[in-house]
Amino acid sequence: MLVLSEHAVARPRSGFVLSGLLSLLLILLVAAPSLSPAGFPFLHPVNIDTDPENMLPADEPVRVFHNAMKGEFGLYDMVVVGVINRQHPQGVFNRESLGHIHALANYAQQISWEKGGEQKGVVAIDVIAPSTVDNIEQAGLGSVRFEWLMSRPPETDAEALAIADKAMRLPFLNDTLVSRDKKAMALYIPITSKNDSYEVAQRLRAKIAEFDTADEFHITGLPIAQDQFGIEMFKQMAISAPVAMLLIFILMWWFFRHVKLVIAPLVVALISVILTMGLLVVTGNTIHIMSSMIPIFVMPIAVLDSVHILSDFFDRYPQLRDRKATLKAVMEELSAPMLFTSITTCAGFGSLAFTPIPPVQTFGVFVALGVVFAWLLTVTLIPAYIMLMPESSLSGFGMGAKGEAHTPLSRMLQRVGLFTYRRGKLILAVTAVLAGGAVYGIQQIQINDNPVKWFAEDHTIRVADKALNERFGGTYMAYLALAPAAGENGQPAQTRAGLLQSLAGLDPQIIAVIENKLNTLPGDSPPAWLPAFTAFALAQQEATATDAEWEAWDRVLLSAGEWQQAQEVFKRPEVLRYMASLQRYLDGTGLVGKSNGLPDIVKTVHRELFLGREQDFRIPDTRAAVAQTLITYQSGHRPQDLWHFVTPDYRQSNLWIQLKSGDNKDMNALVGAVETFFSENPPPVALQHNWFGLTYINVIWQDEMVAGMLKAFLGSFVIVLVMMTVLFRSLWWGLLSMLPLTVTIAAIYGLIGLVGKDYDMPVAVLSALSLGLAIDYAIHFLARSRYLQQSQGSWALGIKAVFGEPARAISRNVIVIGVGFLPLLVAPLVPYQTVGFFISSILVFAGAASLLILPALLTQFETVFFKNQEPTTCTTVSP
Template identity: 20%
Template sequence: MSRFDRFVDAVAGHTRIAIAVMLVLTVVLGAGAGMIEQSSSLDQFQSDSPESQKLTYIQGNFSTGAENTTSVQLIARDDNVLDKESMVGILELEQRLQTNETIEGTLVENDSIVGLPNIVATTAMQQQVGGELQRTNAEFQQLNATVSQERAALQNRSDTLNATAADLQRALGMLQQNPNASVEAAFEQVRSNTSVELDQEDYGTFQQAAQGVRNAQNQSQVEQAYQLGTQGVLRDQYSDLQERGEELQAQGERLRELGGELQTLNGELQNASNATLDEQLEQLQSMNQSQIDGVLSLLLGENGGDGGSSAVLALVPTDFDRGTTEAEATMVVVTQTTDGQSSAPTGETSDAISNSQLAMQDIATENDWSVDEVLVFGSGIIGEEITQSMTDSLAIVGPLALLFVLLALIVAYRDVLDIVLGLLGIFTVLIWTFGFMGWADIAFNQLFVAVPVLLIGLSIDYAIHVFMRHREERNEHGSAGVRESMRIALTGVGIALVWVTATTVIGFLSNLTSPLPPIQEFGVVSAFGITAALLVFGILIPAIKIEVDGFLEGRGWDRTKSAFGTGGGRFSSVLAAGSTAARKAPFVVILVALLISAGGAYGASQVDTSFNQEDFIADSPPQWTYDLPEPFKPSQYSAKDNLDYVNENFVRQDSQSQILVESGGTSVASAEAMQKLGDAEERAASSGVVVVLSNDEAEIRSPLSVMESVAASNETFNATFTAADTDGDGVPDQNVGEVFDTLFQVAPDQAAGVISQTEDGEYEAVRMVVSTKGSASMDAVTEEMRAIASDVDVDGLTATATGQTILFKIVSDQLLQTVVESLIITLVATFAFLMLTYRITEGSATLGAVTLLPVALSVSWILGTMYLMDIPFNILTGMITSLTVGLGVAYSIHLSERFNQELERTGDLWESMRRAVTGTGGALLGSAATTVGGFGVLAFAILPPLRQFGIITGLTIIYAFLASVLVLPSLLVVWYRYLGPGRSTTAGGKTTSTTAED
């Protein structure tokens, strides 16, 4: 007795122990199910590629002012969203967003909401303050000049008067000392030496002072005389000087007032740039349409002010007519802080971000906001819809799969107890599998939505084979009891189930060669689930059936049932078609199968590979699904339509590629590097995948564009930049390091966004950020960006093209690699396993090759079908080749194994073939029907890749079943006649040579 037979005897003979052990395992494993986490992030599919490493370097070494943030794009649509009513409505919408409790905590501190209405309002406020500032400044400058001139004139006049007073004093002293000197002559001498006009009245005063000096009796009289002869003579002039001084003081007071006004106005100008939403709304409401159009012309027009800047033009459609002030749509950008969470739309977003963006969507749709429609597009909404589509898909396809399986089991079993046992086994397998995921810390992602359906189909496949074989044994050996019949059934079908499990596990574990972690995890989980199905339906369910059937039969219940597909009738005749064709024309059957496979192989070479965001975003579900009762009714889905609209009309905030240029033998702070960067900009600007704004300029940011922008507003940098650009082409050709130094001094934030500077002040890398069209294909974007990078990657510079789209392209290529490698590994490993196994057990290794050949043919059939249906390889359908082998080989193994068993019993080729095809074929048909139905219901899934996976997998099962019952019989006949025990046969088909060594 073989070890397998002893194991079967143990299960059948000690059913209660087997049940107890399996239940304990179920409880232990099931405890892990509560630890499963859910993830919809596409970042988990990315491997550690050089491009991924460079993107990480960029995120860690360049400061763009937007770290740990994510952007939400709100698109307002109407006949004209730039009229006053619409713009006021948009600002009111922004107020609601800013004051909402769910949203408020996620907004960044400054400039969290920016749209064209905000810019129009703040620009108008700046214009008003700027006009007053200009007028006040002009008055200040004029008065300041006047005061300066008057102050100088007064000082000069004061000096002249003081000098004249001194001359008069000296003249009086001379007259005092010389009593005979002429007073008139002394006065005339003073008058001739001064610019002060002295008249006769002044002479009279001087003469009186001279007499006083000569006649003074004491010092006091002398001083009085001197006072009269100087200050008294110049009294009128000093009085006039005092009046002018008082006037100058008044002008100084006014000058100080104007200085204060200027300071206030400068503050108001700064405040206008940072005006609150309430202030912006008040400003817009105070303006008429003509005033609004004037500001719009300045902002969006071809000439003047800040008109035509990319930051402003990015808020209107890319086909905006700059000759008008009307637009059918405009964009509002809301910036949120992610606190270290991923900011890419494909990345995992926090609950706070998702909830806040859903709140934005609710607010945008609850009111017309004076516009026809407001679309909300953001990473949180996309992530939520992907997650919700997984949940909705399970809610719809799970019950449908169970319902279909239930109906199929009713048809196949026609017995309530067997149906209940089958469903119990399915739930046990699911508990084991999800518990294993929890214990292994494997997150539930998009791939694993297919796992329950996969396990339901395969589990019921195992159940049907065990139950149908058990029924056959009871019908053929009516005297045998329940326990003995189950022992014989498990002995007969059990080894086939073990081989089926082994080959299926091989197929799934071949995904371990994939560089994509989630596909590796899917392979491991699926392999565990298949193994669990073998244990549950090979131990637990048979043991329970023995106990229950024995209990019922002991009380008079007849538990003998006929096996599905036996006993004649329509099913038997249909199943016998393969054996009939094998008897009449086996080579014709094989030739037709090979021709079909050749066509499928050609189609297989044409199948595309896809991995991008759109693959995972759900379309709007069919209308009938909204008639389903709760909780099966799906949610509303708008992200894909919104994404398509943004792609066609606006700059995607998340659609960017980057060229990282690093120093090698040549420094990035060199004329050569700047010239290469300039050439790269020119090529990118002319590329068909790069966004071009309505000003006909490509949306590109690099050190050169930042230099140009800063030079336009900063005189200091402009002087340095101009001096370094000797030929005037906008690219510095000398002293580049000095240009970088000055740029960091005057605009450090802008410089750090495109230039990487070490702590030692060395410049080690620069980058060019290119906004690419959201509608451009991954292949086109990747090819163009890599071509641009290759032009720079010379002369001692290292240039790498990176970005989310390029990383997705890498994943796509790795997905194709997974398809090819897993197919080769699965086929080789399965061939080797079956040939070795059949050599050991049947003495014929070639029987293993013959058993797998129909499955290999069906692989080309399914790939050709994918080409005809325009279904690409994606993260789910990319596993179809290994899945086809893993699932399909089960049908071939069951038929080959049954054929060999019947040969041992009857020794007759055609009787053995008839029994194998009608007996096992019936079980195969039942399992195929349930598996196809289980996978077929995935066509109703909300998640797009899941729909495609369900359709293709359903067809895979059909092809594998048809190959096993139509093609394999002919292959077995040819094998039997030329390689097997029938190398020489009698006319009646009796075997005269029963063994053949290979």
């Protein structure tokens, strides 16, 4: 490092020219794809991605299953539009409100645009609105009438109220489309992609703005929350970083009172951010919620070493009055601490590369690169900048006539040093008490997250979420896929040999033909080979020449038909009753607002086939009767809706579960409740059950993040400990350096548990982030303590010197980096607020812990840490 600094001092212009050209190059590479996409096909444009699904790798099993089931059941992510009328006695079921709802639904079905050769927007055929769903009612015994629930806007309030009464009779619509108090209605608008949700929402808002009405319109849902977050995240990144830079500039000016000089650290910070974010984009990485915070992390970190250099230069220059000599003395003393603090910071952030969350990996790697850029620029550009300044511009720079020791900060630090020397035991006792409280608090931590809660409480997304979940079954969707367990076909083992056995007694020649054909059909289970075999048997029957052969193949077809029916597990009445009992159980847990499934369709149609009598709202007793209800349902206007709940071969079914909360803790509790039900209530047919849906995916990535963060923290803790041991050439000194940050992290996380703050995504990453930063204070304090203890001849004199310039530099850094993250507190996005508050708290607390705990321990165990020195007494220390 000294070689780099000496080269910068000797050739100060070269470093600025090189870094300037490199920054300009990266800016051009980032801008080029946007300015001329066709001209730069090899470059990557800026991509924004806030999809929590991408928190998991593309090949993650739960994600693969989720996408497979969406395709299997024809499901799409949905934007939810809620309409509430608090003034009219009939709520939204009045002529004017339903007229607006009808117009909005028609407009929503037309939202479409082309992008990249693909049609984007709303999936019109699956929009759920009063004008797009069927009313199902009896039309005489054994007959059912299907008609649009609201084919046209009602002309009177009486007609409007009749629509509500019809909807309330249908399980799928009651508490899903229509609220129980009839004050509200929800429209469910499926979209081709989650990334289209913001554009769809904006177009819906524009249409709603045309209505002159007292109705409240709310737009929510996980897709719109995630896409909205992406838009606001980008704006926040553009605001927070410049504000942080301004605050840092003001603080450094206040410390050093020299505008030209404090510009240098800001130049280092700006170039570090440009290099880091430019490299992020040109390498094809997307800007996710984590990577959007890279600038706000790199910027304060980039000025840390600069503050140490300027602080030491501030104290030494008035004595030497020679820039080159002063810089040489400063860099010789600070080179090792700055190098190791940068390495440990890189280790802390770099450890995130070993988490199973791709966006977190990207964040960790590129912040670590930013730290490398910052270190390299600091040790070159700061000395070079000072050398480029006219000597006359430094006139009056540094300690005044009375010396830096007479400033309020210096006087306070001298008192702190004296206090740690005289009251070390008290400090350690208080630290032990805090550690005990922290352990208790950590045990109270509750792991939980919810993307909708990433917005402030007064944000329109949060307001809509609260308003709609108070009135409907829930806007958070989770899906439970059911299928026969492996090897289970609804009957005793059904294999090719089993089919041959059922055909015993047929002509041996026909048996031989059947056996030969079965051996050529692919697949192990009957659903794989039975359709092909049935088609073969039908062709053989049509080609027969005698009545005996025709009758033999007719028996084969009859047997194959029976086997085919046996495969249709979800036509069996006992299976549907089991699913219905599961739904009743879920409704009673308090975790589920509403559930919809195949049993609801069957029971509703069965009731209407029997003149709409409530006692006939049940599952029929025979498979044939179940089949009749399903065939009847398919004669309605939306026959495709059946395949949202069951596959055409009736081998897989799907329960739609609505939750009023998107909190992971509630989804986890629901998963546990379902496991309990299946263990206590064995199904009539062995069934396997698997979850999918965005609400469930959030649980999986959160769990993996918690586990990944813990591993990253423990791994980087060990790495940093080894590095500290190498730096100080002593295990005791290595352990000592880790103590302040350990106490700090335990205290902050204990506080999180005590105040009931959820352990969410931002909180999860703070431990690994803070480790690399918080250790910096301890390194500088201990490195300077050893040097000054040796130069002063005793710890009693050394501690007084340590609480001079070294403590001032540490204090300035504590203030700079603590304030540097404060702009995040005014962000409208909660994750930014969380990071801003807790990272500032951790770093300020770690700085205070380093200045209190470390000198107290060094004093109390002086003979251990300073073996070559005689113990001293406090009487030799003066304030």
